[in-house]
Amino acid sequence: MREIERERLVEAVARGLVRAVRELPEEVEEALRRALTAEKEERARRVLEVLLENAARARQSGLPLCQDTGIPVVFVRMGEEVRVRDLYGAVEEGLARGAREGYLRASVCEVLTRRNTGTNTPGVIHVEVVPGDRLEVVILPKGCGSENMSRLAMLPPAAGLSGVKRFVVETVSRAGANPCPPVVVGVGLGGDFEMAALLAKKALIRPLGRPHENPEVARLEEELLAEINRLGIGPLGFGGRTTALAVHVETHPSHIASLPVAVNLQCHAHRMVRVVV
DSSP states (O other): OEEEOHHHHHHHHHHHHHHHHHOOOHHHHHHHHHHHHHOOOHHHHHHHHHHHHHHHHHHHHTOOSSSOOOEEEEEEEEETTEEETTHHHHHHHHHHHHHHHTTOOOOOBOTTTOOBOSSSOOOEEEEEEESSSOEEEEEEEEOHHHHTTOEEEEEOGGGHHHHHHHHHHHHHHHHTTTTOSSEEEEEEEESOHHHHHHHHHHHTTSOTTOOOSSHHHHHHHHHHHHHHHTTOOOGGGSOSSOSEEEEEEEEEOOOTTOEEEEEEEEOSSOOOEEEEO
């Protein structure tokens, strides 16, 4: 049994959160560069240039990529041979420390009173127990311009794949410029009501543009991306070829009478950091 000191986890989460809001992952910057190369519309090209310049300045200055530093979503993959005292409490303390030391905006409030908690916590924490002795933490600061555009539907099985595709594309179309495109589209397909939503969120933490290991699902991702980019919404809604950088689909078997599908949108500032403690 491998024991990890609580303070070590707290500090790792704090540092990870600050890094996530300041440094756009290299694969996201590369996707924006590819979009700039492919883009023909002058306004869309200018927007993409500004987004890349913003990412560079944030990294150089140590300032956040966006004023909305998000509600922190955390995925913990905890090995069966790892022990941590007060896992949830340690993660929450790390998130609060990161927000305080990184001077991040406090964006979390009590849902009924709308009173700000002042610490940008609690976060949304998911824990998965896996084989081994590693502890991996993925931090996904989630801005709500994109989060608020997300949707879920319990489709009848008769809707089929065409109904799934129609729902996903319609969701992006209805969102328009609100989620600050070019977006990353996470799709959860199957399971039940809550599983579909969780799958859509988990789809966002896959390395950007990595196709699904199932060839049929990978083909669906390609088809959805092509259809979404034909919408012409473009970067920040100014028109153009690049409405989405990637579509990631995660699936789970479902009941024979149900076809759940959820869509979770992420803005162009696809902030995420992966930490192994």
